[in-house]
Amino acid sequence: MNASSINLAVIPGDGIGPEVIAEAVKVLEKALAAEGVTLEQTHYKLGAQHWLETGETLPDEVLDDLRTRDAILFGAVGAAPGDTRIPSGIIEREMLLKLRFSLDHYVNLRPSRLYSSVGSPLANPGEIDFIVVREGTEGPYVGNGGTLRGGTAHEVATEVSLNTAHGVERVVRDAFRRASARPRKHVTLVHKHNVLVYAGHLWKRTVEAVAKEFPEVTHDYLHIDAATIFMVTDPSRFDVIVTDNLFGDILTDLAAAVTGGIGLAASGNINMDRTAPSMFEPVHGSAPDIAGQQKADPTAAILSAVLLLEHLGYTGAARKIEAAVIADVEARTGGPRSTAAIGDAIAAAL
Amino acid sequence: MNASSINLAVIPGDGIGPEVIAEAVKVLEKALAAEGVTLEQTHYKLGAQHWLETGETLPDEVLDDLRTRDAILFGAVGAAPGDTRIPSGIIEREMLLKLRFSLDHYVNLRPSRLYSSVGSPLANPGEIDFIVVREGTEGPYVGNGGTLRGGTAHEVATEVSLNTAHGVERVVRDAFRRASARPRKHVTLVHKHNVLVYAGHLWKRTVEAVAKEFPEVTHDYLHIDAATIFMVTDPSRFDVIVTDNLFGDILTDLAAAVTGGIGLAASGNINMDRTAPSMFEPVHGSAPDIAGQQKADPTAAILSAVLLLEHLGYTGAARKIEAAVIADVEARTGGPRSTAAIGDAIAAAL
Ligand SMILES: CC(C)[C@H](C(=O)O)[C@@H](O)C(=O)O
Ligand SMILES: CC(C)[C@H](C(=O)O)[C@@H](O)C(=O)O
Numbered sequence A, B: 001m002n003a004s005s006i007n008l009a010v011i012p013g014d015g016i017g018p019e020v021i022a023e024a025v026k027v028l029e030k031a032l033a034a035e036g037v038t039l040e041q042t043h044y045k046l047g048a049q050h051w052l053e054t055g056e057t058l059p060d061e062v063l064d065d066l067r068t069r070d071a072i073l074f075g076a077v078g079a080a081p082g083d084t085r086i087p088s089g090i091i092e093r094e095m096l097l098k099l100r101f102s103l104d105h106y107v108n109l110r111p112s113r114l115y116s117s118v119g120s121p122l123a124n125p126g127e128i129d130f131i132v133v134r135e136g137t138e139g140p141y142v143g144n145g146g147t148l149r150g151g152t153a154h155e156v157a158t159e160v161s162l163n164t165a166h167g168v169e170r171v172v173r174d175a176f177r178r179a180s181a182r183p184r185k186h187v188t189l190v191h192k193h194n195v196l197v198y199a200g201h202l203w204k205r206t207v208e209a210v211a212k213e214f215p216e217v218t219h220d221y222l223h224i225d226a227a228t229i230f231m232v233t234d235p236s237r238f239d240v241i242v243t244d245n246l247f248g249d250i251l252t253d254l255a256a257a258v259t260g261g262i263g264l265a266a267s268g269n270i271n272m273d274r275t276a277p278s279m280f281e282p283v284h285g286s287a288p289d290i291a292g293q294q295k296a297d298p299t300a301a302i303l304s305a306v307l308l309l310e311h312l313g314y315t316g317a318a319r320k321i322e323a324a325v326i327a328d329v330e331a332r333t334g335g336p337r338s339t340a341a342i343g344d345a346i347a348a349a350l
Helices: A017-033 A048-054 A060-067 A090-102 A165-180 A197-211 A224-233 A245-258 A299-312 A315-330 A339-348 B017-033 B048-054 B060-067 B090-102 B165-180 B197-211 B224-233 B245-258 B299-312 B315-330 B339-348
Strands: A005-013 A038-043 A071-076 A107-113 A129-135 A139-148 A156-164 A186-191 A218-223 A240-243 A266-270 A278-282 B005-013 B038-043 B071-076 B107-113 B129-135 B139-148 B156-164 B186-191 B218-223 B240-243 B266-270 B278-282
Touching: A005 A017, A017 A038, A017 A071, A017 A299, A017 A315, A017 A339, A048 A090, A060 A090, A071 A090, A071 A299, A090 A139, A107 A245, A107 A299, A129 A165, A129 A245, A139 A245, A139 B156, A139 B197, A156 A165, A156 A197, A156 B139, A156 B197, A165 A186, A165 A197, A165 A240, A186 A197, A186 A224, A186 A245, A197 A218, A197 B139, A197 B156, A218 A224, A224 A245, A224 B245, A240 A245, A245 B224, A266 A299, A278 A299, A299 A315, A299 A339, A315 A339, B005 B017, B017 B038, B017 B071, B017 B299, B017 B315, B017 B339, B048 B090, B060 B090, B071 B090, B071 B299, B090 B139, B107 B245, B107 B299, B129 B165, B129 B245, B139 B245, B156 B165, B156 B197, B165 B186, B165 B197, B165 B240, B186 B197, B186 B224, B186 B245, B197 B218, B218 B224, B224 B245, B240 B245, B266 B299, B278 B299, B299 B315, B299 B339, B315 B339
Parallel strands: A005 A038, A005 A071, A071 A278, A129 A240, A186 A218, A186 A240, B005 B038, B005 B071, B071 B278, B129 B240, B186 B218, B186 B240
Antiparallel strands: A107 A129, A107 A266, A139 A156, A156 B156, A266 A278, B107 B129, B107 B266, B139 B156, B266 B278
């Protein structure tokens, strides 16, 4: 069923992106070679540095070229916080979000798991093992808003959250499908329907309707404010969280913090209909302060490659890398290792 | 300067609201009597129970009557989660939010402090003592949105966040003013300006402009997702947070969790221009599951009364109650006390 080669787009990006992606590619190549699968790579120069050199964010030809690949492995983009040469948010919106929206990455999948060797900031974290299915193509992220009388005392700025039955239903169904395949089979919808009535009720009604297709899956509802409380007082209660683009952004960073930091948090921007390649990226940013120093943990990038393999159907290779990552993480004693040393150790363990 | 009587509106509300408000009133009366100030009270029946009996949320005559009072002490409103007789969110929007918006409560003030005797879910919380100045009258809370083709496969639901220079500037200036009076003199703006460009830039530009009026106050910026990470990894870094209505809702529940729970979290919905009475309420909800059992902690309600006294200028009485509350909380050993016992102890200590 699987092809004997993967046509992979690699976008290393800025800061620590190239370093962590090098390790993810190293591990991917090794795991796939063992299965007789070739990894064909096309590298793309994109990101803040590329913008500084060329003024390009994501030209349409590059986007079209990316469409011809099987999947995209993405590092991180973003300039140093103090760098005023780059208009704020332009790379995020015109490149990262443009990719997510253009390639219809409607499932932004973010698993959270607490490894026994990894310290949580929580005193009694308990067992944490849940996934967040964050909507990736609509909500407050659509960029629909404006400014009236900008810069005057009468300025009005708007942001419009757009939510469609089509967009909500497909991601809710994906969440129930994933829950159905997990031991606890539970979906929690997170929203704020007591205030955001129109969007909130669309989400709530959709969950009620889709739940009927999955009688084996239980579900409940939490307002976003209550969900952040439970994320620190009882994160074990979560199995599958489904939520909108903005609430998902907030909850997954909090979840990463609670499970020991974004050095381990992987994500997939997935087009489940396979009308365009999906994109896999660590949740962390480009961390310019430690870039080029081999200090970054490539684990989040490697776990993102695991999600990539799962999506493409290479389940065997995915499970092998995941097992090697877990063994590596569980054996950590706290001593510092270089980015490459971690990648080498995981590759060697395959 | 202060009047010798306070004309107080009391809205006990639902669930544990009446119990905790009774203790707050008890403590207020005692503290004010010592200063020769009379507390005139007018009680208002409002909330979910009242809606069930009368179909009324907040009639205009009641709102007009409330306008004649010096301040409002508010308990909590909301039906039991499973109660399907009440349309979801109607009490919140047509009563609580209607009060905040109609009375122009633009400063939603929420202090967070970790008491040494109170357990935090964090392993190493450090010292926590910050305030959140949450905008209270605009943003995504304006109720501006709609549904097109509701209930069909082509439904579109929108939510519009409205932000004005007037609304942002007054709350940002309030935050800087409060920071200027605190030892650390630091303001953190929390938003998501890399995605919510129009609103985000209005907030950011306003902070830059207002900061010039307060050269003694330092300031920085965090995206909401990063702010939730710091809330669990390094909450000590915060002094004054200023943010919009929705991000403030999320951050203050998380902050309450991190500082040991919403049993201690007080809030003020403040109209700093004094064109209408301000309203003081515990952050917690009506907790119908423990209502009428004297199990609720009235401390959040009592600390809300402290904010009320501060707002009305009764600083001496405010400091006395606050000292009594801190002594009571710091002396806690974990044994259960009734709602009234806690109120009695704090009143006795005055
Ligand atoms: C960089 C930013 C636009 C992005 C987002 O908000 O989605 C990031 O925070 C993330 O979570 O992937
Ligand atoms: C009840 C609800 C409308 C309210 C809000 O979202 O503001 C509450 O969560 C709060 O924080 O006071």
